Amino acid sequence: MRGADLTRLHPRPRPSSAGGAGEWCALVSWVRAGFRVRVETGSPGGEPDRVVWRQRSVSSAKEWVGMSMKIRVFAGVAGEGLLVAGCGGNGDGGSAPAGSVAASESPPGIAPGEPDPHGVRYRVAGALPKGPEKAGVYGVDGSVSRGAAERLARALGVPGGVRAEGGEWRGDGLTVARQAPGAWSYVAEGGKCTRGKGCSAPGETEAREAARPVLTALGLAGAEVGADEVQGTSRVVEADPEVDGLPTDGWSTRLRLASGGEVVGGTGRLHVPRTATGDRYPVRSAADALAALNEGAGKDGTAVPVSRARFGLAARTREGHPVLVPAWLFSVPSQSATLAQTAIDERHLGSGEPRHPGGPSSAGPGATSRSVPPVSYAVAGRELSLRFTGGVCARYRAHAEEKGGQVRVRLSEEKEPGKVCVMIAKDLTRSVTLDRPLGDRTVVTTAGKTVPAA
Template sequence: MGELPDGPGSAPVYVPGGEVGKEQVARLAEALGVEGAPVAEGRAWRVGGKDGSGPVLRVNRDAPGDWTFSRYAPGTDDCRKVTVCAHDPAAPAADPVSVAAAEKAAAPVLKALGQDDAKIDASQVMGAQRVVDADPVVGGLPTYGLTTGLTVDAKGGLAGGHGQLTAPVKGDTYPVLGAARTLELMNKGPKSTHRMGIGGCASPVPLKDRDEQPCGGSTSVPKAAADEVKVEKAVFGLAARSSGGRQVLVPAWLFEVRGSTARGAFTVAYPAVDPKYLVGQSPAIDPGALTSPGGSAASEPSARTRSVKADGYSADGRQLSVSFTGGVCARYRAAAKESAGRVTVTVTERSRPGEMCIAMGKLYAKTVRLDAPLDGREVVGSDGRRLPQVKQAELRPRTAR
């Protein structure tokens, strides 16, 4: 490509906004078609999903208001019966809706989120469902790693979704580098930065012509010209990173690159903040803690563990299997506190600072060993609410990291 752009010279970091209010949750629920008023459950809001059935929206009350939506209860697949099942055998295989139809279904939700001007990609298809990904615009800049995802079923209805409800707010302003200098630092730095896609990482330009691989692995710069990729475009924007245990949007250059194969173009993001304001790990992986423009360490909360709401349980002797919905890039732990009349289940989530991750919900099941068989005792969540008992098969346990 020709000359790379210089950029603005300085730009602010954006940090999580305030606590999520009831009105915001109600507005999102209406756009998603979830009936009912928001109910506070610990540090979260819930709309619908009473007794573990029907459409449900869950929103974290703490900024940035991570939310997940499911049209169907965990363990079901829009069957004619309440119990878990596959698609009805008599039903013919359905085709996904068109891109235009999927975007139309997603539009009211994006409007409720204030993301009318988001960059939309509805090209991904999963069976009979089409996925609409929206990358919001913040402060007039495109973003990377802050995707709102909505799944549209074969009938044109919303089947699921995830995202963040509160808009980030402007923080300190930092000197930033031009695209050419940023590209130079990326090529000289540790060979591990994140590319667009679900999971995995990609090396900086030049890139080895390969599929995504786990983060942290050795990725030597290829020697052959055929293994290099070409930067076709550089856009100044904001990239999601972890700083002090919370997600921030850091000024970054978004490089659109293309390899020597027909796999198409993809995006590589690299922080544009002057390196002297980055401390801790390499900015290719994590900006670490940002120092303030005045030179002192910016005030950031330490990494913390948060509570996750359990959806249900099944019991087998002294083993209790607990189901819950979580993200794909966090560690989860389930524990139980026993008394004569009840068992209180807690599920905790610990984030992994520095790891870029798609905001995507996943059903987990964790097994807890009890001191004695359940024997009719009530099982409740950390908020004291009774958990519904489900069949073991309905938990569909998956390994939680």
């Protein structure tokens, strides 16, 4: 039986509490002889600066689980299972999160700490909700006015207003795309915490209260808000807008608040679609969407509970433009995630909805690589962020070549063939640092096709 060389999969790597850098959540491969663990050290959003492989026998792995890791079943194939492991060092001991499949909760006939070789099946207790017979796609056209960009700047506390530079509005640390929906990013110089003072991240309640005026100014007073993510001495408040009475996934505004409650960073889209445009399409049932989510898993796979199923909207792309499409949103507590399954036939979305389901995200022996088309871009200083649709398991990298008045970009996808992965497409972003700010240069693909600003 062979093992697999696997790397990061968790959508939100968690650094240690010591600061911005730390030990990332890693993926564990299971073989009959034990566990092989890849642990990465680095800063969130960047490439690892140190990679350590740790081999553990079954007995010592279980001991390690009890001491410093939370393990739950994520996916699997016959004879080989995949586990997602949350790295230790966050001060909460070795207890597994509520609703997770921990080592002590193995299904009958499977040793503690070992995954179910039949895979994972998402299951809902009770009746699934009913959705509408038909639903439309929500989009937003046009441009972002100076007034709208300045309202955002005032809400964030950016001094001096904004100025037009190429296809963007720019302020002190703030960049807003002038093309709707107005993707924006903000990075402040830093919070009030002085070096060596030992500041800690604000609490959830404090962060929510500090973010409330900003969210209200952005028209997100009624949004669904979460504040459980900590990045060093900052806490992230994430707001998902409600559109036409429906919850959304992937159209989030994220604010990073320092220990004093001041906003020191953020990203989002300035305009939120409010009405459906064009045709209305037949909606598949929640049961059909759940069945599609479980494609490829064995009938006897480990049951992963879905705590909630809602009909809503998920961010996707159509004809190169960000849109919100009808979707079923499944809340999975054990994975700390919402899985969005498109509720209409994806042929209605055209070529703007490419599917790139990847294998595990390591470029190990036999790994294959291909290019993925970027949908749009955003810039903040010298950082160029490429947005695209990809799978949850593959590893993606952004590349840029600067020549004259153009910046040629490429997104590479690396995956190992023959590996099982949940068939979910997500809107993703990968960044690359340019030699100088983009300015009025054009962003194009290697084939010469212009990439639009987000």
